[in-house]
Amino acid sequence: MQDDTPPQLTAEADLSAVVVPLLKGVIYRDDDAARWSALLDLQGRVRDYVAVLGLELSLDEAEGYAFLRSRVPAEGETTLLPRLIARRPLSFPVSLLLALLRKKLAEFDAACGDTRLILSRDDVAELVRVFLPEGSNETRLIDQVDTHLNRVADLGFVRRLRGQDNMIEVQRILKAFVDAQWLSQFDERLAAYRAQLGGASDEE
16 A cells, blocks of 8 residues: 655654654663664754754764753853753762762773673672761661662663662663763762761761
8 A cells, every 4th residue: 555644744753753752761772773773864853853942962872872951051142941851959879879880880891891781789789888887787778779779760870670670780871971071080079978978977
């Protein structure tokens, strides 16, 4: 049967099939190869479309992910659009966990040719443990790690493996939010984290 759909309508449908998922969250190459291919083909039009909404496309072909972020106003620009993508304030423990996972990802990339960083809940607890006072309750630590990992998963930076609730995969999109420049100052930031944790412990 001949397809009588006008070419323009088909093109708009293809664009919508890419933009709508982007407005909902991150597109990963490994999750949907066909949609990823369409995004690469249409990325110029996607950028033009979302710019009208005050957004910009962040796409990393090497790592295989794409997402939308609020456009940074150009110097001297006075017209401010309402923020479509809300900022999400992070608690101190979640910020610390993201920093530790980002450092772990950098070490993994430097030492291993694999692309998937898989960690157990115990691995994550071990990363955090060095920042806690000696003698901290182990059960409470694991519970806290689970709580913070759930928050990090909600943000899309880790993914729990199906059928293995105690295993996570660190999503490579984390590199886009904790960049190399930030990571280069990591030791200095960790010293500040230790000082803050020490102060919180003293208050308790």
